[in-house]
Amino acid sequence: MEPTWTIRQLAEEYGVTLRTIRHYEELGLITPERRGPTRVFHQRDRIRLELVLRGRRLGFALDQIARIVDMYDDQPGEAGQLEYLLDQIEVRRADLARLRADIEQTEADLDAVERRCREELARLR
Missing domain, CATH: 1.20.5 (Single alpha-helices involved in coiled-coils or other helix-helix interfaces)
Structure with missing residues (x-):
């Protein structure tokens, strides 16, 4: 069984707000599974969130980060x-x-x- 996380767990672990994670979801940077109103984050989402946050710390714009992260899959x-x-x-x-x-x-x-x-x-x- 693959581990999963809630939005609150990820927000607490990475020291960001729920709104930040929702914003990254709106931009398509992360794509959690939806179970009704609940977001379920898988390992892929967790890794992508970590990459997005690292990119932000390095000063990259979100569109640059999206391109970098998306290139891995494409x-x-x-x-x-x-x-x-x-x-x-x-x-x-x-x-x-x-x-x-x-x-x-x-x-x-x-x-x-x-x-x-x-x-x-x-x-x-």
Whole structure:
């Protein structure tokens, strides 16, 4: 007998809201079995949820995550999935490098403004 989980069990285990899981279901990222009003999650759903959450932590958009996760089941299969993922990792790293440079520039700008403010304040005292 394959283990199953309720939406509440998965939400608690992964630290997400029920609404988040329902949203991922609406987008087709996970497809739990429906038994009347109850959602029954199987191992496949659990793995896909874990992949979606990992993708979100890495900063990928949900449409990118959907493509990566869906590629495993469709053509070009796992190899295509991994090639696409590697491409997306490169794009994400470039985005993060730009953000890091922007943050460093902002910090330098703040340091300069702070220094001028302190000098002006000292002059006024």
